Amino acid sequence: MKSTTIITIVLLLFVCGSVYYLFAKESGAKQATGETKPASPQEAIKIADVVKAPANANEAQTEPKPTLQSSRVVAYYFHGNKRCANCIKIENWTHEAIDASFPVALKDGKLEWKVINTDEPANEHFIKDFKLTNKSVVLVNLDNGKQTNWKNLTGVWSYLNNQDEFASYIRTEVRAFLSGG
Numbered sequence: 001m002k003s004t005t006i007i008t009i010v011l012l013l014f015v016c017g018s019v020y021y022l023f024a025k026e027s028g029a030k031q032a033t034g035e036t037k038p039a040s041p042q043e044a045i046k047i048a049d050v051v052k053a054p055a056n057a058n059e060a061q062t063e064p065k066p067t068l069q070s071s072r073v074v075a076y077y078f079h080g081n082k083r084c085a086n087c088i089k090i091e092n093w094t095h096e097a098i099d100a101s102f103p104v105a106l107k108d109g110k111l112e113w114k115v116i117n118t119d120e121p122a123n124e125h126f127i128k129d130f131k132l133t134n135k136s137v138v139l140v141n142l143d144n145g146k147q148t149n150w151k152n153l154t155g156v157w158s159y160l161n162n163q164d165e166f167a168s169y170i171r172t173e174v175r176a177f178l179s180g181g
Contacts (some may be wrong), residue, residue: 039097073177074112074140075104078132080119087135090156093114094137097167105178137170139177151177 015131075092075098098113105111116123118132124126129136131154137153153173 010090024087039124057084070145071141071143072112073174074108074114074142075113076126076130076136076138076140077113078116078118078126078130078136078138080117080135083135086157087162089160090135090137093163093166094170097170101171102178111174111178139173141177143181 003123024135075094077094081088093112098111102111103138106113118124118126126132130136130150132138133153134157135155139153140150141148151173153170155169156166159169
């Protein structure tokens with residue numbers, strides 16, 4: 001075989017492998033972020049239920065669902081259809097910090113974690129309700145189903161280079177809301 005033929009074959013294999021890799025990577029990213037959420041906060045599925053989905057049906061029946069408390073805190077992560085690496089990092093780090101720091105409050109229904117896509121028409125009202133200008137973590141106090149106060153945790157953008165400081169910020173803010181602050 002001529003050397004040009006060998007080089008051509010090697011280059012074609014490289015291009016095919018690269019295209020396959022990019023396709024596989026893109027498919028995985030869409031599966032990881034393509035989930036849509038229900039329109040209303042009352043119907044929203046907690047991300048913890050999705051991430052920790054049971055391996056079999058028997059396991060699903062043994063884990064009790066938290067009952068919603070008349071007074072509770074809802075930790076929202078709001079995003080759009082287009083999601084950058086930092087936006088996904090904020091969602092993941094917030095979820096990890098809440099799960100690790102407040103398992104009892106989550107289980108008891110005193111704290112809820114919800115991920116909402118504000119690009120869905122039914123969820124656009126959140127942009128006005130919470131004056132959202134970017135992807136955001138928002139804490140909301142609910143008392144008997146009525147919103148008493150809320151806070152947009154804009155500081156999450158300041159801690160993207162340090163997960164420990166990020167988690168500390170989330171824990172501090174959530175703890176203040178859980179104690180009625």
